[in-house]
Amino acid sequence: MQxxxxxxxxxxxxxxxxxxTCFRFTGDISxxxxxxxxxxxxxxxxxxxxxxxxxxxxxxxxxxxxxxxxIQVLMEASKSGQTIAIxxxxxxxxxxxxxxxxxxxxxxxxxxxAALAAL
Amino acid sequence: MQxxxxxxxxxxxxxxxxxxTCFRFTGDISxxxxxxxxxxxxxxxxxxxxxxxxxxxxxxxxxxxxxxxxIQVLMEASKSGQTIAIxxxxxxxxxxxxxxxxxxxxxxxxxxxAALAAL
Amino acid sequence: MTVSTGSKVEVRLPSRLGFExxxxxxxxxxxxxxxxxxxxxxxxxxxxxxACINAMEHGNxxxxxxxxxxxxxxxxxxxxVKVMDNGVGIDKPTPAPDIDRKxxxxxxxxxxxxxxxxxxxxxxxxxxxxxxxxxxxxxxLVIRMNKENE
Amino acid sequence: MTVSTGSKVEVRLPSRLGFExxxxxxxxxxxxxxxxxxxxxxxxxxxxxxACINAMEHGNxxxxxxxxxxxxxxxxxxxxVKVMDNGVGIDKPTPAPDIDRKxxxxxxxxxxxxxxxxxxxxxxxxxxxxxxxxxxxxxxLVIRMNKENE
Ligand SMILES: Nc1ncnc2c1ncn2[C@@H]1O[C@H](COP(=O)(O)OP(=O)(O)O)[C@@H](O)[C@H]1O
Ligand SMILES: Nc1ncnc2c1ncn2[C@@H]1O[C@H](COP(=O)(O)OP(=O)(O)O)[C@@H](O)[C@H]1O
Numbered sequence: 001m002q003x004x005x006x007x008x009x010x011x012x013x014x015x016x017x018x019x020x021t022c023f024r025f026t027g028d029i030s031x032x033x034x035x036x037x038x039x040x041x042x043x044x045x046x047x048x049x050x051x052x053x054x055x056x057x058x059x060x061x062x063x064x065x066x067x068x069x070x071i072q073v074l075m076e077a078s079k080s081g082q083t084i085a086i087x088x089x090x091x092x093x094x095x096x097x098x099x100x101x102x103x104x105x106x107x108x109x110x111x112x113x114a115a116l117a118a119l
Numbered sequence: 120m121q122x123x124x125x126x127x128x129x130x131x132x133x134x135x136x137x138x139x140t141c142f143r144f145t146g147d148i149s150x151x152x153x154x155x156x157x158x159x160x161x162x163x164x165x166x167x168x169x170x171x172x173x174x175x176x177x178x179x180x181x182x183x184x185x186x187x188x189x190i191q192v193l194m195e196a197s198k199s200g201q202t203i204a205i206x207x208x209x210x211x212x213x214x215x216x217x218x219x220x221x222x223x224x225x226x227x228x229x230x231x232x233a234a235l236a237a238l
Numbered sequence: 239m240t241v242s243t244g245s246k247v248e249v250r251l252p253s254r255l256g257f258e259x260x261x262x263x264x265x266x267x268x269x270x271x272x273x274x275x276x277x278x279x280x281x282x283x284x285x286x287x288x289a290c291i292n293a294m295e296h297g298n299x300x301x302x303x304x305x306x307x308x309x310x311x312x313x314x315x316x317x318x319v320k321v322m323d324n325g326v327g328i329d330k331p332t333p334a335p336d337i338d339r340k341x342x343x344x345x346x347x348x349x350x351x352x353x354x355x356x357x358x359x360x361x362x363x364x365x366x367x368x369x370x371x372x373x374x375x376x377x378x379l380v381i382r383m384n385k386e387n388e
Numbered sequence: 389m390t391v392s393t394g395s396k397v398e399v400r401l402p403s404r405l406g407f408e409x410x411x412x413x414x415x416x417x418x419x420x421x422x423x424x425x426x427x428x429x430x431x432x433x434x435x436x437x438x439a440c441i442n443a444m445e446h447g448n449x450x451x452x453x454x455x456x457x458x459x460x461x462x463x464x465x466x467x468x469v470k471v472m473d474n475g476v477g478i479d480k481p482t483p484a485p486d487i488d489r490k491x492x493x494x495x496x497x498x499x500x501x502x503x504x505x506x507x508x509x510x511x512x513x514x515x516x517x518x519x520x521x522x523x524x525x526x527x528x529l530v531i532r533m534n535k536e537n538e
Contacts, residue, residue, distance in 0.1 A: 001271055001406025031405065061409060063437055068498040075491050092430035099507050100500050101487030120256025120421055150255065180259060182287055187348040194341050211280035218357050219350050220337030244452030247410050249399040256421055260397050263417025267410040302394030 003027045003061075005036035012112070014051065014119030020085075021049040022112065026058035029066030037069040046080040053115050057088030067100060074105045087115040122146040122180075124155035131231070133170065133238030139204075140168040141231065145177035148185030156188040165199040172234050176207030186219060193224045206234040245312040250305040251290065253298035253323075258290035261308045261321075268310045269317055274383065281358040282317070282381050288351040289321035289377045297323025297375055307374070316360075319379040327366025327375030355379065395462040400455040401440065403448035403473075408440035411458045411471075418460045419467055424533065431508040432467070432531050438501040439471035439527045447473025447525055457524070466510075469529040477516025477525030505529065 005027040012020040023040055027033075044052070054070070056062065070086075077084050087109040089097060094108055102108075109115035124146040131139040142159055146152075163171070173189070175181065189205075196203050206228040208216060213227055221227075228234035249264045251257040262283040269279045290306050298304040304324050311318040334353050339345040356362045361380035365372055399414045401407040412433040419429045440456055448454040457472040484503050489495040506512045511530035515522055 001404055003271075003273075003406075028406075061437075063408075063434070063441065064500040064504055065441070065498060067500060068496075071487070071490055071497040075493065075497070078491060090430070092427065092434070096434065096504065096508075099504065100485060104487055105491060120254055122256075122423075147256075180287075182258075182284070182291065183350040183354055184291070184348060186350060187346075190337070190340055190347040194343065194347070197341060209280070211277065211284070215284065215354065215358075218354065219335060223337055224341060244402045244404055247399065247401050247407065249397065249414060251397050252394045254394055257397065259421055260414060260417040263413040263420075264399060264410060267413025270413075271406055271409055 002030050002032035005029070005033050007036050007040050009040070012053070012116055014115075015117050016119060018051050018119060019049075020051050020053050020116060020119055022053040022055055024055045024058060024088075028061040028063075029056065029059050029069070030061065030063050031065035031069075033066050033069055037066070038072055041073045041076070046082060049082065051083050051085070051119060052077065053085045053087060053112065053119070055088040055112055055115075056086065056093070057111065059088070062093055062096075067097070067102070071100075071102065074102070078105065085109060085115050085119060087111050121149050121151035124148070124152050126155050126159050128159070131172070131235055133234075134236050135238060137170050137238060138168075139170050139172050139235060139238055141172040141174055143174045143177060147180040147182075148175070148178050148188070149180065149182050150184035150188075152185050152188055156185070157191055160192045160195070165201060168201065170202050170204070170238060171196065172204045172206060172231065172238070174207040174231055174234075175205065175212070176230065178207070181212055181215075186216070186221070190219075190221065193221070197224065204228060204234050204238060206230055247310045247312075249308045249310075251308070252302045253294035253300055253304050253306055254302045255291065255294065255300075257306075258287045258294070261290045261306070262287050264308065265310060265319060268312065269381070272312055272317055272383070274317070274381065278381060282319070282379075285355045285358045285362070285379055285381075286319060286321065288355050289319075289379065292351050292377070293321050293323035293325075297325030297327075299325070315383045317381050319381075320376045321379070322374040322376040324367075325375050326368040328364045329366075329368075397460045397462075399458045399460075401458070402452045403444035403450055403454050403456055404452045405441065405444065405450075407456075408437045408444070411440045411456075412437050414458065415460060415469060418462065419531070422462055422467055422533070424467070424531065428531060432469070432529075435505045435508045435512070435529055435531075436469060436471065438505050439469075439529065442501050442527070443471050443473035443475075447475030447477075449475070465533045467531050469531075470526045471529070472524040472526040474517075475525050476518040478514045479516075479518075 008024045084106045127143045133139050203225045265286045293306040307322040309320045335350045359379045360382045363378045367375040415436045443456040459470045461468040485500045509529045510532045513528045517525040
C-alpha cells in the first residue's frame with residue numbers, strides 16, 4: 001500500500017560549471033523507498049559523480065523512515081567525498097529536514113534552478 | 120460546522136454591453152447557505168438587475184442542499200424575467216450541475232471572462 | 239465477512255452537518271491509496287457526502303450523539319463504502335429529480351442526494367434495518383478501477 | 389469522557405504501512421473543519437502519520453488484522469488526537485535523534501518519529517497499557533488554534 005517511486009536521473013550543470021547529477025523522485029518516500037533512494041545512489045560511480053542533487057518536488061508523502069534513507073545516503077556520500085544537495089521540499093518538509101538536522105550535512109534549495117545557481 | 124460564506128457583489132459588463140451583476144461565493148455551499156444564495160439574490164431589485172452571474176470559483180465544497188438553493192433562485196429569477204448564468208465550477212461540479220438538469224435553465228461558463236464574453 | 243480486516247477502514251462521525259466533510263477526506267485518502275484517478279475520487283467524495291448527510295438527517299434524525307459509521311473496504315479493483323445509520327431505512331424508492339417540475343414549483347427543490355449517489359458511483363444499494371436482517375440501515379456504494387462513470 | 393460525542397470522530401485502520409495516509413486525510417479533514425491553517429494541518433498530518441506507523445510497527449507488530457484506532461476530539465480552540473494500539477507501550481523515553489551521531493554511524497539512521505511528533509504538535513504524551521490503568525497504549529497529541537509551532 002506504499003506507492004512505488006519513479007526516479008529519473010539527469011545530468012545538469014551548476015553555475016560554477018560543475019556537473020550535477022540530479023535525481024527527481026515521485027511517489028512516497030517511506031520505508032519502501034530503499035530502491036529509490038539508496039540503490040539509486042549506489043548505482044552511481046562514486047569517483048565520477050561528486051555533486052548530487054535530490055529533487056523531491058514530485059513527492060507527495062514523506063515520512064521519518066524515508067528521511068532515514070536520505071540520512072543513510074548523506075552518511076555514505078560524506079565518506080566518499082561526494083556532496084548531496086536537496087531541493088523541491090515543501091515549506092513543511094523544509095522545516096522537518098531542518099528540525100532533524102539534515103541542513104548541517106546538505107544544503108536545501110527551493111527548486112532545481114535555485115540549486116544549480118548555487119552549485 | 121458548516122463554514123460561513125463570504126459573498127462579494129460586483130457590477131460587470133458583458134460583451135453585448137449589458138450590465139452583469141456578479142456574485143462571487145466562497146466557503147461551503149450547503150443547507151447553511153440560504154443567506155449567501157437566496158437572501159443575496161433577494162437583496163437585488165428585480166427590475167434593475169436582469170442578468171446575474173454566480174461565480175463559484177472560490178467554493179471548496181458544494182452539496183445537493185446547496186444546489187437546491189441555486190435551483191430556488193433559478194425558479195424565482197425565471198418568474199421575474201431575470202437570467203442567471205453560472206461560472207467557476209470545477210469539472211466535477213460542471214458534471215453534477217449537468218446531471219441534475221440545471222443547464223436547461225442556466226448557462227455554465229468556465230470562468231468570469233468566458234461568461235462575460237458570452238453575455 | 240468476506241473482506242479481510244487487513245484492508246478495511248472504518249470512520250465514525252457525529253450526526254452533525256459539516257462532519258460529512260471528514261468522511262469525504264477519509265474516503266478520498268483510501269481511494270488515493272488504491273490509485274483511483276482524481277475525477278473518480280471527486281465522484282466518490284460527493285457520493286459519500288450525500289450518503290452521510292442522509293444518514294445524519296433521515297437516519298439519525300440529526301441527533302449529534304448518534305454516530306454515522308462509514309466502512310471502506312478495499313477489494314481487488316474496487317472500493318466498497320457502506321454508510322450506516324440507526325434509522326429504519328428507506329420506505330419507498332424516491333423518484334429521480336425532475337428539473338422542469340422543480341422549476342414549475344411542482345416538486346421540492348431538494349431531493350437530489352440519492353439520484354447523485356446513483357449517478358456518480360458504479361453500484362448503489364439501500365438496505366433497510368426495518369427489513370429485519372440487518373442491525374443498521376445502510377447504503378452500499380461501489381466504485382471500480384479503470385471504469386468511467388456509467 | 390469529558391468530550392461530547394457530538395464532536396468526536398474515530399477512524400480505525402489495519403496495521404499495514406500506507407494506511408497511515410488514510411488517517412492523515414481524516415485528521416486533515418477534521419482540522420480543516422475546525423479552521424486550522426494549512427501549515428498547522430501539515431504539522432498535524434506528519435505527527436499523525438508517525439504516530440500511526442509506530443502504533444502499527446511497535447504496538448501491533450505489523451499484524452494487519454489488529455486495527456490502529458485514531459480518535460479525534462474537537463475541543464474549544466484545540467484538536468486532540470489519540471492514536472491507540474494493542475501493544476504494551478513505551479518502556480523508556482527515547483533520546484532525541486542526534487544527526488552528528490547518525491552521520492558518524494554511532495546511532496541508527498531511523499528513530500526520528502517520536503521526536504518529530506513532539507516537535508510538530510503543542511502537546512504529546514505517551515500512555516502505556518503496561519501501567520495498568522488503560523486498555524490500550526496510546527499517544528495523545530494536541531494542536532491548538534492561533535498558536536504557532538513551539
Ligand atoms: N439514510 C436514510 N434513511 C432513511 N431515509 C432516507 C435515507 N436516505 C434517504 N432517505 C429518504 O429518501 C429521500 C430522498 O433522499 P435524497 O434524494 O437524498 O433527498 P433529500 O435528502 O434532499 O430529501 C429522503 O427525503 C428520505 O425520505
Ligand atoms: N506505539 C508504540 N508502542 C511501543 N513502542 C513504541 C511506540 N512508539 C514508539 N515506540 C518505541 O520508541 C522508539 C522510537 O520511536 P520513533 O522515534 O518513532 O523511531 P522508530 O520508530 O524509527 O524506531 C521505537 O523504536 C519503539 O521502541
